[in-house]
Amino acid sequence: xxxxxxxxxxxxxxxxxxxxxxxxxxxxxxxxxxxxxxxxxxxxxxxxxxxxxxxxxxxxxxxxxxxxxxxxxxxxxxxxxxxxxxxxxxxxxxxxxxxxxxxxxxxxxxxxxxxxxxxxxxxxxxxxxxxxxxxxxxxxxxxxxxxxxxxxxxxxxxxxxxxxxxxxxxxxxxxxxxxxxxxxxxxxxxxxxxxxxxxxxxxxxxxxxxxxxxxxxxxxxxxxxxxxxxxxxxxxxxxxxxxxxxxxxxxxxxxxxxxxxxxxxxxxxxxxxxxxxxxxxxxxxxxxxxxxxxxxxxxxxxxxxxxxxxxxxxxxxxxxxxxxxxxxxxxxxxxxxxxxxxxxxxxxxxxxxxxxxxxxxxxxxxxxxxxxxxxxxxxxxxxxxxxxxxxxxxxxxxxxxxxxxxxxxxxxxxxxxxxxxxxxxxxxxxxxxxxxxxxxxxxxxxxxxxxxxxxxxxxxxxxxxxxxxxxxxxxxxxxxxxxxxxxxxxxxxxxxxxxxxxxxxxxxxxxxxxxxxxxxxxxxxxxxxxxxxxxxxxxxxxxxxxxxxxxxxxxxxxxxxxxxxxxxxxxxxxxxxxxxxxxxxxxxxxxxxxxxxxxxxxxxxxxxxxxxxxxxxxxxxxxxxxxxxxxxxxxxxxxxxxxxxxxxxxxxxxxxxxxxxxxxxxxxxxxxxxxxxxxxxxxxxxxxxxxxxxxxxxxxxxxxxxxxxxxxxxxxxxxxxxxxxxxxxxxxxxxxxxxxxxxxxxxxxxxxxxxxxxxxxxxxxxxxxxxxxxxxxxxxxxxxxxxxxxxxxxxxxxxxxxxxxxxxx
Amino acid sequence: xxxxxxxxxxxxxxxxxxxxxxxxxxxxxxxxxxxxxxxxxxxxxxxxxxxxxxxxxxxxx
Numbered sequence: 001x002x003x004x005x006x007x008x009x010x011x012x013x014x015x016x017x018x019x020x021x022x023x024x025x026x027x028x029x030x031x032x033x034x035x036x037x038x039x040x041x042x043x044x045x046x047x048x049x050x051x052x053x054x055x056x057x058x059x060x061x062x063x064x065x066x067x068x069x070x071x072x073x074x075x076x077x078x079x080x081x082x083x084x085x086x087x088x089x090x091x092x093x094x095x096x097x098x099x100x101x102x103x104x105x106x107x108x109x110x111x112x113x114x115x116x117x118x119x120x121x122x123x124x125x126x127x128x129x130x131x132x133x134x135x136x137x138x139x140x141x142x143x144x145x146x147x148x149x150x151x152x153x154x155x156x157x158x159x160x161x162x163x164x165x166x167x168x169x170x171x172x173x174x175x176x177x178x179x180x181x182x183x184x185x186x187x188x189x190x191x192x193x194x195x196x197x198x199x200x201x202x203x204x205x206x207x208x209x210x211x212x213x214x215x216x217x218x219x220x221x222x223x224x225x226x227x228x229x230x231x232x233x234x235x236x237x238x239x240x241x242x243x244x245x246x247x248x249x250x251x252x253x254x255x256x257x258x259x260x261x262x263x264x265x266x267x268x269x270x271x272x273x274x275x276x277x278x279x280x281x282x283x284x285x286x287x288x289x290x291x292x293x294x295x296x297x298x299x300x301x302x303x304x305x306x307x308x309x310x311x312x313x314x315x316x317x318x319x320x321x322x323x324x325x326x327x328x329x330x331x332x333x334x335x336x337x338x339x340x341x342x343x344x345x346x347x348x349x350x351x352x353x354x355x356x357x358x359x360x361x362x363x364x365x366x367x368x369x370x371x372x373x374x375x376x377x378x379x380x381x382x383x384x385x386x387x388x389x390x391x392x393x394x395x396x397x398x399x400x401x402x403x404x405x406x407x408x409x410x411x412x413x414x415x416x417x418x419x420x421x422x423x424x425x426x427x428x429x430x431x432x433x434x435x436x437x438x439x440x441x442x443x444x445x446x447x448x449x450x451x452x453x454x455x456x457x458x459x460x461x462x463x464x465x466x467x468x469x470x471x472x473x474x475x476x477x478x479x480x481x482x483x484x485x486x487x488x489x490x491x492x493x494x495x496x497x498x499x500x501x502x503x504x505x506x507x508x509x510x511x512x513x514x515x516x517x518x519x520x521x522x523x524x525x526x527x528x529x530x531x532x533x534x535x536x537x538x539x540x541x542x543x544x545x546x547x548x549x550x551x552x553x554x555x556x557x558x559x560x561x562x563x564x565x566x567x568x569x570x571x572x573x574x575x576x577x578x579x580x581x582x583x584x585x586x587x588x589x590x591x592x593x594x595x596x597x598x599x600x601x602x603x604x605x606x607x608x609x610x611x612x613x614x615x616x617x618x619x620x621x622x623x624x625x626x627x628x629x630x631x632x633x634x635x636x637x638x639x640x641x642x643x644x645x646x647x648x649x650x651x652x653x654x655x656x657x658x659x660x661x662x663x664x665x666x667x668x669x670x671x672x673x674x675x676x677x678x679x680x681x682x683x684x685x686x687x688x689x690x691x692x693x694x695x696x697x698x699x700x701x702x703x704x705x706x707x708x709x710x711x712x713x714x715x716x717x718x719x720x721x722x723x724x725x726x727x728x729x730x731x732x733x734x735x736x737x738x739x740x741x742x743x744x745x746x747x748x749x750x751x752x753x754x755x756x757x758x759x760x761x762x763x764x765x766x767x768x769x770x771x772x773x774x775x776x777x778x779x780x781x782x783x784x785x786x787x788x789x790x791x792x793x794x795x796x797x798x799x800x801x802x803x804x805x806x807x808x809x
Numbered sequence: 810x811x812x813x814x815x816x817x818x819x820x821x822x823x824x825x826x827x828x829x830x831x832x833x834x835x836x837x838x839x840x841x842x843x844x845x846x847x848x849x850x851x852x853x854x855x856x857x858x859x860x861x862x863x864x865x866x867x868x869x870x
Contacts, residue, residue, distance in 0.1 A: 054853070108848050115849070131845040177838045185835065189828045193821065217814060221821075 016040050019158075020061030024323065037323065040064075043158050047113075050120045055113045062109035064158035064335070075151040078163070084147055087163075089137075095125065096142040100154060100161035103134050103399060104335075114159060121145055121153060136161075160335070162399060180236075180298075184291045187233035190225040191284035197222050198281045219271045219278060226264065226280045234260050234287045249427065250434040255441070255464040260286060263461055263769065279457070285770040286465060293777020297470075297784070318342070318349055321393070338396045343548040344571050348385040350396050353378060357392030358569070361385045390546040390569035390579070426473055433469040440467075444763045455765045465772040466758035471751030471783045476744050479787040483740040486795040491726025492705075492733045499719040502703040503737035508683040509634055510675060510697075511658075513644035514551075515690030516707045518621035519724070525558045529607065529615010536609060539581040542566055543588060547577050551605050555588065555617055576605075584610050588617075624727050628657045633731040639683070643671045643697070671697040688722070688730075732798050739794045747787050754779045 014023040016036035027034040028041045031048075035041040043063055047055055055062065077083055090097040105114065111129045114136050118124045123145025127138045140150055154161050197218045234257075241257040244250055260283055267278030320329040321339040331349040334340070339355065342348055348361075360372040363385055372388045375381055381394065445460035480497030487494055494500065511517055532540070541559035544552040546569050569579040576589015587594060587608040594606040594613055606616045624630075634640050641661035642654060648664045655662075663674065671687075675697050678685050687694070687701035690708075698704030698718045709724035722730065758775060761767040767775075834840070 058852075108851075111845060111848050112852055115852075129845050129849075130842045131848065132842060177835050177841060181835050181840065182832060185828070185831050189824070189831075193824065214810070214813065217817075221817070 016061065017056065018044055018061065018063040039158075043156070046120070046156060052113065052116055052119060055109050058112050059107040059109040062107050064104055075148040075155070078147045078151055087147065091142065093143070094141060095139055096147075097137060097139050098147060098150065099135050099137045100151070100163070101133075101135055102154065102159045102161050104159055105129070105131065105134055105136075110159065113157060117153065117157075120157075121149070124150065124153075180291060180295050183233040183236070184288065184295060187229050187284060187288040187291055190229045190233075191281070191288040194222045194225050194284050195281045197225075198277065201277045215277075216274070222278065222280045223268065223271055226267070226284055229284045229287050230260065230264050233291060237287075237290075249431055251430050252434065252469055254434055255437050255467070256286075256290060258438070259461045259464040259769070262457070266457055279769070282461070282769040282773075286461075286773040289770075289773040289777060290465075293780060296777070297474075297780055318346075334396050334399060336396055336398060340394050340396060341391055342387045342394060343391045344387060344389060344546050344569075344577075345548045346387060348381050348383060348387065348394065350383050351398045352381050352383075352394035352396050354381055355393045355395050358389050358567075359387060359392045360389040362388050389571075390566055429469055429472060433467070433472075437464060437467040440759065440763070448765065452765075458769060459762060459765050461769040462762035462767045462772040463759060465769060465776055466762050466767060467755055468751075468758075468776050468779055470780050471754060472748065474780055474783045475747035475751055475787065478784050479740060479744045479747060479791060482788050482791040483736075483743075486791055487720075487733065487736070490729055490733065490795070490799050491723035492729075493721045493723075495719050499703055500737050500740050502684070502719065503686065503734055504741040506638065506684045506686045506702060506734070508639045508641075508678050509686045509688060510671075510678070510701070511631075511640065511642050512671075512687075512689035512694050513642060513646055513650070513654075514621070515709075516688055517627055517642075518623055519709065524620045525554045526618050526620075527615060528618055529613075532607075532614060535582065536614075539564060539584070539586055540588065540607060542581055543569070543577060543579050543586050546579065547571060549577075551617075551619060552577065552588065554619060555605065623653075624724075626728050630728055630730060631657050634734070637731075637734070638686075643674055643694075645671075645694075668694055668696050672700050675700045686734075689718075729799065736795065736798055739798070740791065743787060743790050743794075746790075747783050750786065751779065751783055 014027055014034050015021065016023055016027070017033035018035055018040035021036050023034050023036045027036060028038065029035070030041065030044065033044070035044065040063060047053055078087060088096050088098050102114070105111065111131055114129050115127055117127050117138070123141045123143075125139040125141060127136055129136050136154075138150060140147075151161055151163070200215075200218065237253045237257040237260060240251065241253040244254060263279050263283040263286070267280050267283065270276035270278045318329060318331055318334065319326050319341045320334070321341065326341065329338075334350055340349075340352070354375050354377050356377065359375040359379075359381065361375050361381055362372045363382070380397065441460050441463035444463055445456040448456040448459050476497075480500060483500055484494055484497060537559050541556055542564055543566060544555040544559070546566065547553075564581045566579045566581050569577070571577050572589070572593065576587055576593035578585065578587040578589075580586070588605050591604075591606055594608045596606055596613055604616045604618045607614045631640055639661075640658065642658045642663065643666045644650075644662070644664050645666055645668075646664060651662060651664065663670075666674070671694050675685050675687060679700075679702070685701045686703045686705060687698050688705045688707060689698055690706060698706065703720065704718040705720045705722050706718040707722045707724055707727060722733075726733070758767070758772070758779075762772060
């Protein structure tokens with residue numbers, strides 16, 4: 001099968017009216033629309049019958065194929081009384097309500113259809129969508145329709161609900177509203193009224209002796225209004241501060257709680273003894289503004305992490321079987337019931353059942369246990385498993401969670417260490433900072449007691465409030481989250497934020513050759529040697545298709561695969577693969593592996609059948625476009641060199657690019673050694689490789705980047721994955737990491753200056769507590785704004801208006 | 810001047826009425842989803858072509 005550029009032009013392909021995927025040569029047709037499969041056609045029919053075709057007008061190709069009828073058996077269990085009672089949120093004789101989680105909704109058409117389900121079944125009364133949460137709340141008449149039928153209806157329209165009994169416990173307990181909003185409301189109400197009541201004090205009208213009763217009346221009313229503030233709205237400060245103290249640690253809530261209680265107690269004292277009006281306006285103001293600040297901080301944090309979930313994670317793809325053909329699907333489009341093929345070395349992206357093949361599963365990502373386990377047909381294999389023998393066919397049980405997979409990536413031992421280090425750093429800063437602030441506040445107020453006692457309380461309180469360690473911590477957290485998002489958009493997917501620093505401080509870059517500076521999928525594959533029979537080529541294709549190695553995949557792409565079975569498949573890392581097919585022993589690999597002593601001129605893979613060498617596949621590689629310019633741009637800032645496992649054949653071609661800094665015939669160990677040598681010279685090394693036979697070197701380098709064209713291979717040993725299409729951006733991407741580092745430093749300085757200025761003014765008694773309460777959240781918010789905006793502006797300026805690589809999922 | 814005691818008391822009462830309305834509104838959960846209502850309001854109302862035996866669809870949770 002030769003892939004020619006012409007066949008890849010997008011315009012000529014017929015796409016399904018319902019789901020947008022490519023249609024087979026003879027698509028299903030109705031009413032002048034083409035469909036890719038019966039599943040999509042069925043949904044179209046269903047919608048047409050119920051007069052719901054506006055679905056297609058709102059968004060283009062919004063649908064998914066209907067689920068198989070067999071799935072409905074799963075939904076039958078929903079009618080069992082135990083399960084049903086847990087699923088229903090509400091029930092009486094006429095109405096019942098259930099909330100389904102439908103992760104596949106993604107556009108306005110989905111919302112429209114899911115809210116018009118009442119048109120399809122008379123038993124359904126109404127349905128309401130909560131899009132951000134991907135939930136649909138359905139009210140139905142239990143006398144007319146069963147819960148299982150409701151679920152089946154969802155499935156029939158292509159919006160199968162994702163039901164897992166474990167989730168039920170959690171969702172039932174979830175509060176339906178954000179309690180902090182209530183706290184803010186109550187605090188705001190009381191604060192406003194207390195301030196109004198304090199106006200006479202502000203305007204010094206209290207000197208009017210006419211109605212002293214009024215004064216006491218206002219004072220006591222303010223006191224009454226402040227009770228809900230301190231008892232309810234401010235409760236979270238006290239609770240968190242107390243929790244921290246119990247563990248002999250201090251956090252930011254401690255000084256705030258202290259400030260609030262001191263102000264309150266002093267006010268109570270003054271009001272009950274009639275010696276003054278108290279400071280209840282300050283107290284309630286502090287609570288009100290701090291709560292608002294927290295609310296916005298949390299929301300911004302949520303938005304940023306939501307983005308990160310979907311945008312800065314590498315778009316993994318799997319080979320799926322659709323209608324007997326192999327196609328490449330992004331992992332997030334997998335549905336339960338899909339069949340996928342996982343090759344040697346690839347990761348299983350979702351919980352599956354093994355259908356066919358010899359599965360030797362390595363769960364090192366999930367459990368850390370790297371001893372492969374044999375799985376039988378019909379056994380369940382969990383997401384994150386890695387296949388270590390031949391290609392296997394699996395059926396997906398549950399839709400995949402991309403964040404779960406990337407969590408696995410992040411959580412291997414190196415990743416976990418980074419997270420823990422970061423957490424302990426935060427704890428330390430919190431503790432010392434808070435301690436320092438308490439000392440400063442107390443000593444400042446003591447000093448004021450001697451100079452002007454009336455100021456002492458104000459100084460104490462405002463110092464406590466204005467000093468904020470959160471800006472110091474927020475600076476790096478938010479910048480990192482933002483930067484990771486932008487890196488992802490432009491094709492570089494980092495494992496975690498610590499990698500940014502490593503990229504920014506690097507001084508040397510080492511490149512691998514095959515798959516890294518050469519195009520993974522382009523170039524020609526030709527066979528030289530003794531002629532092979534049809535049976536032999538089919539067997540070789542079968543052997544080659546078991547492995548995920550780029551050269552194997554190229555062989556598999558040019559030969560037609562047979563229907564045989566393979567036994568005894570084994571992969572000798574870096575050297576070759578072998579297996580038994582149809583009673584004969586096949587080997588594909590390097591000259592060493594096969595036993596040939598020939599001096600090689602180009603990249604090649606030798607073939608041996610039953611121990612006899614038959615010939616070799618010769619690969620002509622195309623180098624990535626603009627390689628020379630890219631390397632020379634990089635050489636300005638870094639020292640660059642090439643470490644290749646291949647032979648010297650390409651030395652002449654690469655001379656103008658790398659100069660004399662090239663080493664060939666490197667074994668994985670030699671690559672690792674070279675990196676160690678560079679590091680001993682004091683250089684910080686970035687290794688750019690393909691992740692397959694240079695895993696050791698990638699791990700050893702300060703930052704390991706794996707270049708991937710196929711999206712199928714998943715490289716745990718690296719710190720970042722670079723999309724092959726974005727290779728040309730490498731110099732800019734590295735420059736961006738240096739900019740990111742600068743942004744972190746700048747925001748850090750900003751927060752230091754803010755703290756110094758704030759404390760300066762409050763120690764001098766020039767800062768009122770209420771203003772301090774406004775400044776504190778304002779500073780956090782401005783740090784967030786600065787980092788988000790500057791990382792965005794620099795990204796846009798560096799990479800131009802060109803759209804990122806990221807495809808909408 | 811003593812009228813002011815009663816006035817303040819009365820206005821506080823009215824104001825707390827609004828506070829309770831606010832509390833009830835937040836508790837009803839209608840502020841949790843701030844995205845979907847914007848999409849929902851852009852849908853066209855369509856004339857139903859077939860008679861339905863449904864009760865009137867209720868709005869909101």
